[in-house]
Amino acid sequence: MSNPSKNEKSKIKLDSLNPCKNPCLENDDKDESGVLLSDEIMRHVDKFGLILNFQEKNLKSAGYELRVGKKYAIEGVIKKLTKGKELTIDPFQCVIVSTIEKINMPRFLIARWNLRVEWVYKGLLWLGAPQVDPGYCGRLFCPIFNLSSSPVKLKLREPLALIDFVKTTKFNEKKSMKYERPPSRTKIEDYNTELQSALFTEVGKRMNKMERKIDNVIIANMSALSLIIAVLAIFIGVADLQLNFELFTLLNFISLGTAITALIISICFLISRKK
Numbered sequence: 001m002s003n004p005s006k007n008e009k010s011k012i013k014l015d016s017l018n019p020c021k022n023p024c025l026e027n028d029d030k031d032e033s034g035v036l037l038s039d040e041i042m043r044h045v046d047k048f049g050l051i052l053n054f055q056e057k058n059l060k061s062a063g064y065e066l067r068v069g070k071k072y073a074i075e076g077v078i079k080k081l082t083k084g085k086e087l088t089i090d091p092f093q094c095v096i097v098s099t100i101e102k103i104n105m106p107r108f109l110i111a112r113w114n115l116r117v118e119w120v121y122k123g124l125l126w127l128g129a130p131q132v133d134p135g136y137c138g139r140l141f142c143p144i145f146n147l148s149s150s151p152v153k154l155k156l157r158e159p160l161a162l163i164d165f166v167k168t169t170k171f172n173e174k175k176s177m178k179y180e181r182p183p184s185r186t187k188i189e190d191y192n193t194e195l196q197s198a199l200f201t202e203v204g205k206r207m208n209k210m211e212r213k214i215d216n217v218i219i220a221n222m223s224a225l226s227l228i229i230a231v232l233a234i235f236i237g238v239a240d241l242q243l244n245f246e247l248f249t250l251l252n253f254i255s256l257g258t259a260i261t262a263l264i265i266s267i268c269f270l271i272s273r274k275k
Contacts, residue, residue, distance in 0.1 A: 014048075022137070023049075042056075050103070068155065073193035076193050089144065098142075099142070099160070101139070103163075108171050113130065113164075114161060116160065127143040
C-alpha cells in the first residue's frame with residue numbers, strides 16, 4: 001500500500017469501529033528515529049488513527065496511558081465490566097483484561113507497553129509480550145497476575161498500562177516481512193481464557209493432599225486404638241469367663257461379641273488402608 005499524499009491525508013476518513021480498515025502507513029515523511037514524543041503521537045492519531053478511542057488527558061510526554069476495557073476473562077469465563085462496577089483480582093489469581101483503546105500500527109513503528117507503576121506496587125504482574133508489531137490493528141489484551149496477598153480492584157476506563165512508540169528502519173515492500181492484517185486474534189475469545197496461576201492451583205492441590213494424609217493418619221490411629229481396646233476387652237471377657245462361668249451373664253456375652261466384632265472390623269480397615 002502506498003502512502004497517501006499530503007493533500008490526501010486530510011481527506012482520510014477513519015473507521016473508529018474497525019481500525020484494520022484504516023490506512024496502514026508504510027513510511028513516514030519525517031526522516032527521524034527514536035521514541036515518539038507527545039506531539040508526534042498526536043500527529044499520528046489525528047492523521048492516521050494510531051490510537052482509536054483516544055483521550056488527550058491520557059497522553060504523556062513520550063507515551064499514552066491505555067485504559068481498562070469492558071471485556072475481561074477470569075478462570076475461563078468471559079465477563080463484561082460496566083460503569084460503577086469493579087473487577088476484583090484475588091490473590092494469586094489471573095485475569096485477561098482488554099483495553100478501551102484500539103491500535104492502528106503503521107509499518108515503521110513498534111510499540112512497547114507494560115503496567116503502570118501504580119499497579120506494580122499494588123502487586124500486579126503483567127504476563128504478556130511487551131512488543132506490539134508494526135502493522136498490528138485492534139484492541140490489546142493484558143494478562144495480569146495478582147502476586148500480592150490482597151485483592152486488587154480495577155474500574156472501567158481506569159488507566160492501566162503505558163504504551164510508547166518507537167520508529168523502526170524504513171519498511172521495504174520487497175524485503176521487509178509484513179504483519180498480516182487483520183491479526184489472527186482480534187477478540188478476547190481468541191485467547192486462552194482459562195489461564196490460571198500455577199502457584200494457586202498447585203498449592204491448593206498440595207493442601208488437599210496434605211489434608212487427606214492428615215485424615216488418614218487420624219483414622220489409622222483411631223483404628224489402632226479401637227483395635228487395642230477390642231483386644232483388651234476380649235482378653236478381660238475371656239478371663240472372666242474362665243474364672244467364673246456360672247456368673248457370666250448374657251450382658252457379658254454381648255460385650256465379648258461386640259469386642260470381637262470391633263476387632264475384626266479394625267483389622268479389615270487397617271488392611272484396606274494399606275492397599
